[in-house]
Amino acid sequence: MDQFVWRVLPLLTILVSFLVFFYFQNSDTAQLYPIIKLPRSKCSLLPHHHFWISSKRIVTPQGIISGSVEINEGRIVSVVEGYGKQGQSKQEEIIDYGDAVVMPGLIDVHVHLDEPGRTEWEGFDTGTRAAAAGGVTTVVDMPLNNYPTTVSKETLKLKLDAAEDKIYVDVGFWGGLVPENALNLTILDDLLSAGVLGVKSFMCPSGINDFPMTTIDHIKAGLSVLAKYKRPIVVHSELVQDYGNDLEHDDNRDPHDYLTYLNTRPPSWEEAAIRQLVGVSKDTGIGGSLEGAHIHIVHLSDSSASLDLIKEAKSRGDSISVETCPHYLAFTSEEIPNGDTRFKCSPPIRDAQNKDKLWEAVLEGHIDLLTTDHSPTVPELKLLEEGDFLKAWGGISSLQFNLPVTWSYGKKYGLTIEQLSLLWSKRPAALAGIESKGTIEVGNHADIVVWQPEQEFDLDDNYPVFIKHYELSAYMGSRLSGKVMDTYVRGNLVFKDGKHAPAACGVQILAT
Numbered sequence: 001m002d003q004f005v006w007r008v009l010p011l012l013t014i015l016v017s018f019l020v021f022f023y024f025q026n027s028d029t030a031q032l033y034p035i036i037k038l039p040r041s042k043c044s045l046l047p048h049h050h051f052w053i054s055s056k057r058i059v060t061p062q063g064i065i066s067g068s069v070e071i072n073e074g075r076i077v078s079v080v081e082g083y084g085k086q087g088q089s090k091q092e093e094i095i096d097y098g099d100a101v102v103m104p105g106l107i108d109v110h111v112h113l114d115e116p117g118r119t120e121w122e123g124f125d126t127g128t129r130a131a132a133a134g135g136v137t138t139v140v141d142m143p144l145n146n147y148p149t150t151v152s153k154e155t156l157k158l159k160l161d162a163a164e165d166k167i168y169v170d171v172g173f174w175g176g177l178v179p180e181n182a183l184n185l186t187i188l189d190d191l192l193s194a195g196v197l198g199v200k201s202f203m204c205p206s207g208i209n210d211f212p213m214t215t216i217d218h219i220k221a222g223l224s225v226l227a228k229y230k231r232p233i234v235v236h237s238e239l240v241q242d243y244g245n246d247l248e249h250d251d252n253r254d255p256h257d258y259l260t261y262l263n264t265r266p267p268s269w270e271e272a273a274i275r276q277l278v279g280v281s282k283d284t285g286i287g288g289s290l291e292g293a294h295i296h297i298v299h300l301s302d303s304s305a306s307l308d309l310i311k312e313a314k315s316r317g318d319s320i321s322v323e324t325c326p327h328y329l330a331f332t333s334e335e336i337p338n339g340d341t342r343f344k345c346s347p348p349i350r351d352a353q354n355k356d357k358l359w360e361a362v363l364e365g366h367i368d369l370l371t372t373d374h375s376p377t378v379p380e381l382k383l384l385e386e387g388d389f390l391k392a393w394g395g396i397s398s399l400q401f402n403l404p405v406t407w408s409y410g411k412k413y414g415l416t417i418e419q420l421s422l423l424w425s426k427r428p429a430a431l432a433g434i435e436s437k438g439t440i441e442v443g444n445h446a447d448i449v450v451w452q453p454e455q456e457f458d459l460d461d462n463y464p465v466f467i468k469h470y471e472l473s474a475y476m477g478s479r480l481s482g483k484v485m486d487t488y489v490r491g492n493l494v495f496k497d498g499k500h501a502p503a504a505c506g507v508q509i510l511a512t
Contacts, residue, residue, distance in 0.1 A: 041502070042501070042502050042503035042505070043492045043494075043501055043502075043503055043505035044491070044492035044493045044494065044501050044505075045493040045494070045495075045496050045499065045500075045501050046093075046095075046492075046493040048092070048093045049072065049073055049074075049491065050070075050071070050072040050073070050092050050093075051070075051071055051092050051093040051094070051095060052068045052069065052070050052071070052086045052092055052093070052094045052095065053068065053069045053071065053095050053097065053102055053448065053450075054067070054068040054069075054083065054084065054086070054094060054095065054096045054097065055067075055068075055083075055096075055097040055098065055099075055100055055101070055102040055450075056083050056098065056099050057099065057100070057101045057102065057417075058079070058101075058102045058103075058440060059101065059102065059103040059104065059417060059418060059421045059440060060079060060439070060440050060441065061426075061439050061440075061441055063418065064417065064418065065079075065081045066081070066082065066083040067079065067080050067081040067082050067083060067085065068080045068082075068083075068084075068085060068086050068094075069102065069440060069446075069448070070086070070092070071446040071488075071491045072491075073491065074445060074446055074490035074491035074492070075443065075444065075445060075446060075490075075491070076440060076441065076442055076443065076444050076445075076446050077442060078442060079440060079441065079442060097450050097485075097486075099452075100450050100451065100452050100485060101417060101450070101451050101452070101453055102440070102448060102449075102450050103135075103417070103420075103421050103425070103440075103448070103449050103450075103451065104137075104421055104425040104426070104437070104438055104439055104440050104447060104448065104449070105135060105136065105137025105138065105169075105425065105437075105447035105448055105449050105487065105488070105489065106134070106135050106136040106137065106138075106402055106403060106424040106425055106449060107136070107137070107138040107139075107140075107424065107425055107428035107429050107432070107434070107437060107438060108131065108136050108138070108139045108140070108371055108372050108374070108399065108402060108424075108428070109139075109140040109172075109234075109323075109369070109371055109428045109431055109432050110140070110142065110234070110298055110299070110323065110325075110371030110372060110373045110374070111127065111131075111139040111140065111141055111142060111371075111372060111373075111374045111399060112141070112142045112144070112145040112146075112373075112374060112375045112376065112395070113127040113128075113139070113141045113142075113146070113171075114127075114145045114146050114376065115146055115159070115162045115163070115166075116146055116147065116148075116158055116159065116162040117146050117147025117148065118145060118146060118147055120378055120468075121145065121376050121377050121378055121468070121469075122374075122376040122467065122468050123166070123468065124162065124163045124166035124167050124171070125166045125168075125504065126466055126467060126468045127139070127374070127376075127399060127467070127468075128166070128167045128168040128169045128171065128504070128506060129168050129466040129500055130399045130400040130465070130466040130467040131168070131169045131399055131400070132168045132169050132487045132489070132494045132495040132500060133400050133464065133465075133466050133484065133487070133495050133498075133500075134399060134400035134401060134402055134403055134404075134484055135402075135403045135449030135451060135484040135487050136169060136399065136400075136402060136403075136449075136487075137169050137170065137437070137447035137448070137449065137487060137488070137489045138169060138170040138171070138172065138429075138432075138434065138437055138447065138509070139169060139170075139171055139172075139399070140171070140172040140173065140174055140197060140432055140509075141159070141171055141172070141173050141174065142174055142200055143173070143174050143175050143176035143196075143199075143200055143211070144176060144200070144206055144208045144211040145208060145375070146159065146162075147210070148210060149176050149178075149208065149210050149211045150173065150174070150175055150176055150191075150196070151175065151176040151177075151178050151180065151181055151187075151191070151211070152181065152187050152190065152191055153190045153191050153193070153194040156173065156175065156191060156194050156195070156196060157194070159173060160173075160508060163508060164508075165503075165504055166504050167504055167506035167507075167508070168489070168494050168495075168500060168501070168504045168505075168506050169487075169489050169494065169506045170437075170445075170447075170489060170490070170506050170507045170508075170509055171506060171507075171508055171509065172197045172432055172434065172508075172509035172510075172511075173195070173196050173197065173508075173509075173510075174196055174197060174198055174199060174200045174234060175188075175191045175192070175196035175198070175199045175200070176199060176200055176201070176211055177199040177200065177201040177214055177218065177219070177222045177233060178201070178211060178212050178214065178218075179212055179214060179215075179218055181222075182214060182217075182218035182219075182221045182222050183218075183221070185221065185224075185225050188222060188225050189225055192225065192226070192229045192231065192511075194510075195510030195511050195512070196231075196510075196511065197231060197232075197432045197433055197434075197509070197511050198226065198231040198232040198233060198234060198294075198296075198432070198433075199222060199226065199231075199233050199234070200233070200234045200235070200236070200298075201213075201214040201218070201219060201222070201233060201234075201235050201236070202214065202235075202236040203215075203216075203219075203235060203236060203237055203238060203239050203273045203276070204236065204238040204239060204240050204269070204273075205240070206236070207393075207394070216276045216277070216279075216280065219233065219235070219277070219280065220280055223280065223283075223284070223290045223293040223295075224290065224293075226292070226293040226294070227284075227290045227291060227292035227293040228292065229292075229511070230292045230293075230294075230433075231293075231294070231433065231511065232293070232294040232295070232296045232321075232431060233293070233294070233295055233296065234296045234297075234298050235273075235277060235295065235296065235297055235298060236298055236299070237270055237273035237274050237277060237297050237298070237300075237306075238265065238269040238270055238273050238346065238347055239269055239272035239273035239276065240269065241266075241268060241269060241272065254338075255388045255389055255390040255391065256338050256339045256387045256388065256389065257338050257389070258333060258336040258337075258338060258340075258343065258389055259333065260389060260390065261344060261348060261389035261390060262333050262348045262349075262350070264390070265346055265347055265348050267301075267302035267304060267305065267306065267350070268305075269347070270300070270301060270302040270306040270347055271302060271305045271306045271309065274297060274306045274309045274310060275309055277295055277297065277320075278309050278310070278312070278313040278318065278320070280295070281295045281313050281318040281319065281320045282313070282316065282318055284318055284319035284320065285316070285317040285318050285319060286317065291319075293319065294319045294320070294321070294431075295318075295319065295320045295321075296320070296321045296322070296323070296431060297310065297320070297321070297322040297323070298323055298371070298373065299323065299324060299325050299328070299345075299347065299371070299373045300322050300323065300324045300328075300347075300358075300367065301324070301328050301347035301348065301349070301350055301354070301358075302347065302350070302354070303350075303354045303355075303357035303358045303360075303361060304354070304357070307322075307357075307361055307366060307367075310322050310366070311366055314366075321368040321369070321431060322366075322367055322368055323367065323368065323369050323370060323371045324358055324361075324362065324367050324370060325370065325371055325372060325373050325396075325398075326370065326372065326398060326401070326402060326405040326406050326409070327343075327345060327349060327396045327398065327474065328349060328350070328354075328355065328358055329355060329358055329359060329362070329370075329406070329409055329410070330405055330408075330409045330475075331343060331349045331355075331474065332349065332350070332351055332352040332354075332355050333348070333349055333350055333351050333352075334351060334352055336349065338387070339387025339389075340384075340387070340474075341382055341383050341384060341387060341388070341389055341392035341393075342382065342384070342396070342472055342473065342474040342476075343396070343474045344389055344392050344393070344394045344395075345373070345375070345394050345395055345396050346394045359410070359413040360413075362410075362415075362423065363413060363414060363415065363419065368423075368427050368431075369422075369423050369424070369427040369428050369431065370402070370406060370423045370424055371428070372396075372398045372399050372402055373395070373396070374396075374397060374398055374399040374467075375394070375395025375396060375397070376395065376397040376467060376468060376469060376472065377393040377395060377469070377472070378469065379469060379471070379472060381393040382472050384472070396473070396474050397467050397469065397470070397472050397473040397474075398473060398474075398475060399467055400465060400466060400467055401459070401473070401475050401480070402424065403420075403424070403449065403451060403482055403484060404457075404480040404481065404482040404483065404484070405475060405478075405480060406420060406423070406424065407420060407453060407480075407481060407482035408478075408480045408481050408482060411453075411481075417453065425437075425438045425439065426438040426439055432509075433511060434509060445489075445490045445491075446488055446490055446491040447488065447489055447490065448486075448487070448488040449484060449486070449487050449488075450484075450485045450486040450487075450488075451482055451483060451484045451485055452482070452483050452485060453481065453482050454481065455481065455482070455483040456479060456480065456481045456483075457479070457480060457481075457483050458478075458479050459475055459476055459477065459478045459479070459480055460476070460477065464498040485497075489505075489506060490507070492505060494506075
């Protein structure tokens with residue numbers, strides 16, 4: 001018996017060591033599933049699994065340093081300050097980026113990839129190619145615009161199957177809160193157990209028939225389940241007011257005039273919805289009946305009363321946060337040409353004074369993070385030729401342009417590279433519960449974007465754009481600064497010089 005034990009013990013030791021290694025490589029608040037086993041030559045444009053990245057500008061939690069980042073098997077294993085220094089080993093490949101900025105990959109937590117069911121709108125393949133080209137290393141896909149909508153564990157399974165072998169960056173998933181699962185919390189509980197990172201709801205009609213709007217009572221019911229899982233609800237916060245509908249159907253208004261559309265969705269819609277939400281968020285603080293739940297307000301457009309309500313809720317300790325989008329920070333209602341429906345979105349783009357106040361809130365930290373709300377469609381629904389703002393599909397395609405748009409407009413207001421990284425990487429990772437992403441530090445996934453802040457380029461027909469219907473993007477025709485050079489996802493070089501890795505080796509992110 002003793003001989004048997006001594007023969008088996010080494011094998012058990014090896015097995016246990018392997019399991020421990022596997023656990024720590026993949027443990028996270030949100031797990032990565034499944035583990036990709038394709039050869040590196042397919043997943044990466046770089047053949048090395050152990051290498052260094054050097055730069056005079058590396059964005060770390062401690063600030064921008066001149067130094068090097070060591071990457072091994074998809075993880076950051078050391079960060080060394082001092083340009084040209086690579087620790088003790090001199091055997092690994094060194095990639096020297098000189099003055100280019102090495103920054104955590106962007107995390108876009110508000111993206112509509114529209115698959116399954118509407119791949120003619122976008123799809124996992126084109127959407128994640130565009131993300132990689134823009135330095136976005138993780139996206140969280142919304143539960144609507146795909147068909148069927150993701151409101152149950154069964155419809156989540158359809159989405160996971162649709163994404164298999166098609167994603168070039170890591171992808172997490174929001175579920176949907178709709179009246180059906182708010183009134184039958186077993187369905188919602190099963191959806192959360194299946195791995196969605198949280199749920200999305202609309203307080204106004206979503207425009208999608210199988211994703212009906214929710215009332216504040218539905219949201220309260222959902223929060224009671226979310227509290228158990230410690231996951232957020234992300235809310236489209238507009239509450240329809242009667243006079244808005246009257247304006248929309250007023251035959252005397254010109255539907256080609258952007259102001260006609262703008263006036264149908266006034267700031268009071270956002271204020272009314274957010275007022276209801278902050279009435280509930282008071283119970284999400286420490287010791288509250290909904291402690292553990294979190295309310296996140298998506299795509300804030302109103303920089304006045306709505307923002308004041310959010311600031312007040314934060315000051316009393318509510319678990320609440322808010323995002324805005326680059327199109328609210330780049331464009332103004334005064335500049336939008338009549339009939340140019342590329343600029344239609346909801347809530348709408350407002351005036352120049354509102355934009356200035358949004359930037360002020362971003363830089364002062366009152367707005368927590370940025371997202372695209374990438375909402376593509378097909379040309380026939382955008383009605384570019386007809387130019388009818390009231391009938392056209394609302395949504396701005398922008399996934400590939402997050403970084404250069406934010407930087408081009410933000411630097412005029414004093415935005416720093418460190419602030420940009422907080423808004424696009426660290427804080428989105430925290431909202432989605434993805435602890436191994438969002439910063440360049442030891443132990444994290446090697447999700448990295450390399451870019452040149454000073455390099456300008458024209459976003460025209462000659463520029464390689466990977467979203468499916470690039471001509472529908474309001475950003476086409478712009479001159480921007482901040483060109484993306486290389487994008488790494490878990491150490492794989494997935495994009496370089498307009499070229500993607502041969503295989504789509506991104507990983508699905510499911511909450512545990």
